Amino acid sequence: GQNIDQPTEMTATEGAIVQINCTYQTSGFNGLFWYQQHAGEAPTFLSYNVLDGLEEKGRFSSFLSRSKGYSYLLLKELQMKDSASYLCAVYNFNKFYFGSGTKLNVKP
Amino acid sequence: DGGITQSPKYLFRKEGQNVTLSCEQNLNHDAMYWYRQDPGQGLRLIYYSQIVNDFQKGDIAEGYSVSREKKESFPLTVTSAQKNPTAFYLCASSTGTSGSYNEQFFGPGTRLTVL
Numbered sequence: 367g368q369n370i371d372q373p374t375e376m377t378a379t380e381g382a383i384v385q386i387n388c389t390y391q392t393s394g395f396n397g398l399f400w401y402q403q404h405a406g407e408a409p410t411f412l413s414y415n416v417l418d419g420l421e422e423k424g425r426f427s428s429f430l431s432r433s434k435g436y437s438y439l440l441l442k443e444l445q446m447k448d449s450a451s452y453l454c455a456v457y458n459f460n461k462f463y464f465g466s467g468t469k470l471n472v473k474p
Numbered sequence: 475d476g477g478i479t480q481s482p483k484y485l486f487r488k489e490g491q492n493v494t495l496s497c498e499q500n501l502n503h504d505a506m507y508w509y510r511q512d513p514g515q516g517l518r519l520i521y522y523s524q525i526v527n528d529f530q531k532g533d534i535a536e537g538y539s540v541s542r543e544k545k546e547s548f549p550l551t552v553t554s555a556q557k558n559p560t561a562f563y564l565c566a567s568s569t570g571t572s573g574s575y576n577e578q579f580f581g582p583g584t585r586l587t588v589l
Binding site: 370406464 | 507516532562576577578582585
């Protein structure tokens with residue numbers, strides 16, 4: 367089967383840095399995606415990793431270690447609008463497998 | 475403007491009735507997907523289609539049906555056989571190229587409530 371784990375909920379302070387972890391066990395791997403989802407809305411694309419290492423995109427960075435089945439999303443200079451759920455998804459043989467999502471609460 | 479549209483945004487139905495959710499894309503994508511999301515949960519795959527006139531069951535296909543007669547359209551029917559149909563339904567599309575970068579684009583979703 368496919369198993370993707372993320373923490374259920376995290377809280378951080380405005381202006382701080384937060385790291386959201388994702389571990390996966392899947393039968394194959396063609397890439398890992400991170401999405402942001404505000405309540406009641408559709409997910410929006412944040413980042414993509416297929417090779418080991420760090421991908422940086424403005425305030426957001428994502429890291430992948432394929433040998434460890436591990437990824438993290440790093441959010442810097444947190445803003446109130448970053449309060450949302452963050453979904454980790456593994457792409458494998460034409461299908462996407464999603465974790466349950468991490469709800470991030472940003473406090474003033 | 476290219477994108478994915480889903481209609482309606484909110485849908486109410488009586489128990490025992492079939493209902494069809496619309497999904498249209500003008501991104502010229504080959505692959506299309508239907509997901510279900512329950513409160514506090516991730517996305518679970520219902521059906522997906524890699525090409526016109528072909529589709530495969532996802533992890534929770536029971537009680538649902540789809541068709542893919544046109545590249546742009548992938549409607550989902552929620553039948554009376556689906557035990558707990560109240561949920562947020564998301565449609566997505568991607569280029570469908572297996573083994574390479576394949577970002578999914580999502581529609582705005584339909585919130586179905588069965589009374």
